[in-house]
Structures are given as C-alpha cells and as structure tokens.
Amino acid sequence: MMLSSEHIQLLNLFETKSLFTVQRYFRIQNYLRKKRKELIIICQHPPVITAGIQINPDHLLSSIKTLSKERVEYFSTKRAGGFTAHEFGQCVIYPNIDLTKRAIPISKYFHSLLLITQTIMKQIWNIDTITLPNQPGLYLNKKISKKYPTFYSKIVSAGIDCRSNFATYGFSININNSMDTFKHIIPCGQKDVLPVSIASLLGHNVEVDTFYTEWVNKFEEFLYGYLKYPSGL
Numbered sequence: 001m002m003l004s005s006e007h008i009q010l011l012n013l014f015e016t017k018s019l020f021t022v023q024r025y026f027r028i029q030n031y032l033r034k035k036r037k038e039l040i041i042i043c044q045h046p047p048v049i050t051a052g053i054q055i056n057p058d059h060l061l062s063s064i065k066t067l068s069k070e071r072v073e074y075f076s077t078k079r080a081g082g083f084t085a086h087e088f089g090q091c092v093i094y095p096n097i098d099l100t101k102r103a104i105p106i107s108k109y110f111h112s113l114l115l116i117t118q119t120i121m122k123q124i125w126n127i128d129t130i131t132l133p134n135q136p137g138l139y140l141n142k143k144i145s146k147k148y149p150t151f152y153s154k155i156v157s158a159g160i161d162c163r164s165n166f167a168t169y170g171f172s173i174n175i176n177n178s179m180d181t182f183k184h185i186i187p188c189g190q191k192d193v194l195p196v197s198i199a200s201l202l203g204h205n206v207e208v209d210t211f212y213t214e215w216v217n218k219f220e221e222f223l224y225g226y227l228k229y230p231s232g233l
Contacts, residue, residue: 008220013043014091014212022048022075022086025094029161029168032096036166040219041094042212045086047181048073052081052159059083059186072181079169081136081159083185089177089197091208094170095219099162102223106162113171114138116218117156121173124211125198129155135190137171140201145194153196157188174198176205 013020020043032039049060049072059082067074086092099109114131118138121127129138138156145151158171174197182195199205 008223009037009039010216011039011041011043012212013041014208019044019046019088020092021046022050022073022077026075026077029094029096033163033166033168036098036101037096038098038101039096040216041092041096042216043092043094044088044090045092046073047071047085047087048075049083049085049181049184050074050079051076051083052079053077054080054189055082056189059189060184061186062184067184072184077161077169079159079161081157082187082189084157084159084172084187085181085185085195086172087177087179087181089175089199089205090172091175091212092170092172093212093215094168097167097223098165099167100165104223106160106165106167109167110136110158110160112222113160113219114156114158116215116222117171117173120211120214120218121155121198123214125202125206127155127198127201135188135193137188139193140196144196148192148194151192151194154187154190154193155196155198157195173211175208175211 064074118129128141130141132139136158137154140153144153156171156173160167160169176199177197179197187195
C-alpha cells in the first residue's frame, strides 16, 4: 500500500498482477465503511459473476453447477444493478469515499466517476463513449456489430453502494480481458447491449498503467475541488 496524497491511500493490485477476490473486497469495504477510512483499490478479479440488488434471475444464463464446472465463482452483492462479470485482464477500480467528509452529493459523485473514465479513455485510446438514460456505464458512441446492428457496445460497467453516505464499489473497464465470462449472463439485464473490450476494438492488447495513473490523478483533483464536473452527463 502506498500513499497517493495526504488523505487518500491507494492499493494498486493490478500493477503487481496480484489477484484480488470479490470476497476479500467485501470484507475490506465493510471495515472501511465502519472506520470511515478512504481507500482507492485498483485490481483484477478471477472469473466471477456478481449479482446486484436489482437482478432478474432469468438473466443468469448458466446454472451454478455450470459456473462451478468452468471455475467461475458466483456472489450476491449490495451494489445497485443486475448481473455483471469480472475476469483476468479487466481493470476494476473501487473508490471507497466518505461523501460527508467531501461534501459531494451522491449523484455528482457517481456521474463524475463516469466522466473521468470517459475523459481518460478518449485521451489515451481515442475511444469516444456516451452514457445512456437509466443504464449506468459507458458505451461506444456508434453501433459496430454487424450481427446485431441495433445493439450498443458497452465498455464500462458501474455501480455503487452508498450507506451512511460512505460510497463503496465503483466500476470495471474491459481492457485486455477475453469476455468469456460474460456468456453466462445478460449483463445488467441489457438485452440490446454487447460487452466489448478495448483490446478487441483496437486489435491488440494495450498497456494499462497510464490509464489508472491518469484516472487516480483526475479523481483526486475532483475530490479536492480542483476539477469541477457537472452533476449530470
């Protein structure tokens, strides 16, 4: 663990290629909320399906037995949203932030997570993304599937849990992951959306260090009031 500023600590497990299980995050976030300690965690998870509080059981396309056979774990969570998938090569960022201390409204906080991510993706990879009404995440600004020409392509999934005005969870960005784990679900219940990765869009794997370094810098500017983002996108 290293100190990224006077107030915010950063635990970067993606950089060391350490695997970070969802169960471990559950334990850590509960501790952080109880102590109101702020910590940004950057990691990648082994293959896992997580279920949010708004799931439709029909959107889980494989049985638990099948998931176990393919070594994909399954866990229920208290974050917003439906089913989502994590796997190697996907970058997950969990900012655990005291919104009371920061005097940031939850809506502004959540929208700023997306806007910072959107800005960095454009800056580094020249990928243009948009948001969709009532469908949290980031999507390509054009439809690219020849098989499903009306479908949007989703790169970033996002969902937070805010209790006692302390925000946990965050977002995942498909960077160099295979997308294999997504075949087991209808992600976030979106039947007209195809999950895609940056590597699949560019035709090759990409370097990730610059992305999370720039993201943390922009996020800290936002927290300390140097970077002003609107309450909506």
